Amino acid sequence: xERSDSNGGGYGEIGSVADPETQPDVAEEEASAERHExxxxxxxxxxxxxxxxxxxxxxxxxxxxxxxxxxxxxxxRKPGSVPHRDCRHMLLQFTCNFATxxxxxxxxxxxxQRHAATRAVTTRFKNNPESLEKLQAWVxxxxxxxxxxxAARNPQSKSARTLVAxxxxxxxxxxxxxxxxxxxxxxxxxxxxxxxxxxxMPSIFLTYAPDFASGVLNLRLSLPSINNVELPASDDGxxxxxxxxxxxxxxxxLSQACLNERLASNPVAMGEFFRLLTNSIFTILVGLKPDxxxxxxxxxxxxxxxxxxxxxxxxxxxxxxxxxxxxxxxIVWGGLxxxxxxxxxxxxxxxxxxxxxxxxMVTAELEPETIAQHLLSQFNGNRLGxxxxxxxxxxxxxxxxxxxxxxxxxxxxxxxxxTTTCHKGTQGKISCRLGRxxxxxxxxxxxxxxxxxx
Numbered sequence: 001x002e003r004s005d006s007n008g009g010g011y012g013e014i015g016s017v018a019d020p021e022t023q024p025d026v027a028e029e030e031a032s033a034e035r036h037e038x039x040x041x042x043x044x045x046x047x048x049x050x051x052x053x054x055x056x057x058x059x060x061x062x063x064x065x066x067x068x069x070x071x072x073x074x075x076x077r078k079p080g081s082v083p084h085r086d087c088r089h090m091l092l093q094f095t096c097n098f099a100t101x102x103x104x105x106x107x108x109x110x111x112x113q114r115h116a117a118t119r120a121v122t123t124r125f126k127n128n129p130e131s132l133e134k135l136q137a138w139v140x141x142x143x144x145x146x147x148x149x150x151a152a153r154n155p156q157s158k159s160a161r162t163l164v165a166x167x168x169x170x171x172x173x174x175x176x177x178x179x180x181x182x183x184x185x186x187x188x189x190x191x192x193x194x195x196x197x198x199x200x201m202p203s204i205f206l207t208y209a210p211d212f213a214s215g216v217l218n219l220r221l222s223l224p225s226i227n228n229v230e231l232p233a234s235d236d237g238x239x240x241x242x243x244x245x246x247x248x249x250x251x252x253x254l255s256q257a258c259l260n261e262r263l264a265s266n267p268v269a270m271g272e273f274f275r276l277l278t279n280s281i282f283t284i285l286v287g288l289k290p291d292x293x294x295x296x297x298x299x300x301x302x303x304x305x306x307x308x309x310x311x312x313x314x315x316x317x318x319x320x321x322x323x324x325x326x327x328x329x330x331i332v333w334g335g336l337x338x339x340x341x342x343x344x345x346x347x348x349x350x351x352x353x354x355x356x357x358x359x360x361m362v363t364a365e366l367e368p369e370t371i372a373q374h375l376l377s378q379f380n381g382n383r384l385g386x387x388x389x390x391x392x393x394x395x396x397x398x399x400x401x402x403x404x405x406x407x408x409x410x411x412x413x414x415x416x417x418x419t420t421t422c423h424k425g426t427q428g429k430i431s432c433r434l435g436r437x438x439x440x441x442x443x444x445x446x447x448x449x450x451x452x453x454x
Contacts, residue, residue: 054111055080066104069097081115082108091268094225099268113178120177131170138167185317192315201338202315202331204308204361206286209327210277213259214242214386218273222266223252243389264324274326278316286332287311308361309335335361345446355444366415370407374415387412 052061059076067073077086087108090098098104125132138144151160175183196202212218216239220232230236231250241249248254263270283289287306303310316330336357344350377384387409393401418432427433 054115058082058111062107065107066101069101069104081111092272096222096224096266096268099222099266102267105267113181117175117178120175135170188317195313195315195333199312199333199337202333203335203337204332206316206330206332207327208277208281209321209325210274211386211388212263212270212273212325213256214388215273216242216388217276218263218269219259221269221272222262239389239391243385245383245385270325274318278318278328282314282316282330286314286330287334288314288332306334308332309357311335351446358444366410367407370411371415374411378417384412 054061057079058081059079062076062082063070063073070076076082091105093099147159147163151157151163154160175181176187178184216235219238220235223232225233227233231238231252236250238249238252238254241254246254279290279293283293285307287304288294288311300310300312311332311334313333314330316328318326318328320326336354341354344354374384376382385408390405390408392405395402416432416434422428422432422434425433
């Protein structure tokens with residue numbers, strides 16, 4: 001005969017006594033249950049007629065919208081806007097659950113822009129209440145609303161342009177503070193004009209577009225972690241698999257289509273990889289830290305020499321390619337400014353010195369063996385090994401290996417291969433339309449520009 005004993009310790013014989021050493025503390029269980037009860041947030045399962053305030057209940061909003069991410073209905077520290085540090089904490093979780101949820105990414109980005117716009121508008125109208133009064137009067141004016149509707153139907157009309165010029169001074173200042181907006185992009189041109197006015201024309205135009213699909217770091221960032229030993233915490237042989245162009249490694253498909261699909265499924269990995277690469281390029285190669293990393297501006301004598309000499313300033317813009325991957329265009333002030341090059345162009349004794357300095361910064365020459373290997377690979381139809389699958393060597397401790405790295409990278413990325421786009425247009429019918437319109441040069445020298453006369 002079995003039944004529940006009086007101590008609630010399960011089923012057993014009549015008169016059995018529970019062992020106190022094997023039973024949990026009742027008081028501890030009650031305290032734990034009470035803590036969980038206070039931490040739990042009831043998530044509504046229906047839509048309410050009263051909208052939720054993102055500044056007072058944003059945590060409940062995110063818990064309700066994404067219960068599959070916030071399984072316990074808790075975790076956010078503040079009920080309002082999600083801080084940048086908390087966003088990085090969630091998006092870089094080892095499970096990649098937050099990073100691969102595109103709806104959650106859009107929600108955070110949308111809130112980032114809307115909350116920034118709200119704060120900017122609030123600050124603007126607190127400091128300039130007359131502007132708010134004008135906008136309120138216009139909104140309450142039926143004639144203004146009719147003009148607004150007429151301008152929306154014909155935005156290119158003269159009356160529409162007049163209306164835009166009338167309203168723009170009241171909204172331009174606030175919209176320029178919204179992150180990643182068109183107004184902020186246009187407002188950044190003022191900084192570019194100021195740098196040019198102060199330092200003159202820039203010395204270097206720099207462009208870099210990473211190989212995201214074959215990059216090992218962003219591939220590892222896009223995979224959920226299991227432990228601190230196996231992939232993606234360590235290389236675990238995936239670099240060699242990519243170098244040998246294998247189709248699969250540890251149940252991870254490595255074909256180009258699968259790599260592109262994985263890259264698109266986790267855009268956070270691509271963004272984090274591009275951020276790390278950009279910081280490294282400007283900090284190590286150019287010699288200037290980006291604004292987000294520099295706590296102070298070092299004096300000119302104490303600055304380190306970069307690839308292009310002692311840097312003065314830099315300005316860059318990130319754009320998106322047609323396939324959705326970012327690339328960066330940047331200009332750098334420092335080294336040999338254009339005004340100096342123009343001044344010494346008429347001094348023959350200084351030309352060789354200037355040419356030697358330019359050759360130390362930029363070169364357009366490859367070893368004959370490298371060019372021969374490139375041509376043979378094209379002739380035989382062999383795919384060249386992607387540069388991102390090789391580990392770069394230190395130029396100081398391993399100069400010979402580093403030179404081989406440079407030759408390999410230039411052979412893969414800087415030697416032109418004719419494609420369909422080369423033969424478009426009138427020029428493409430007789431030659432490559434992307435060809436450089438000028439003769440080859442054996443060495444760096446000065447060229448005198450003359451006006452063209454037909």
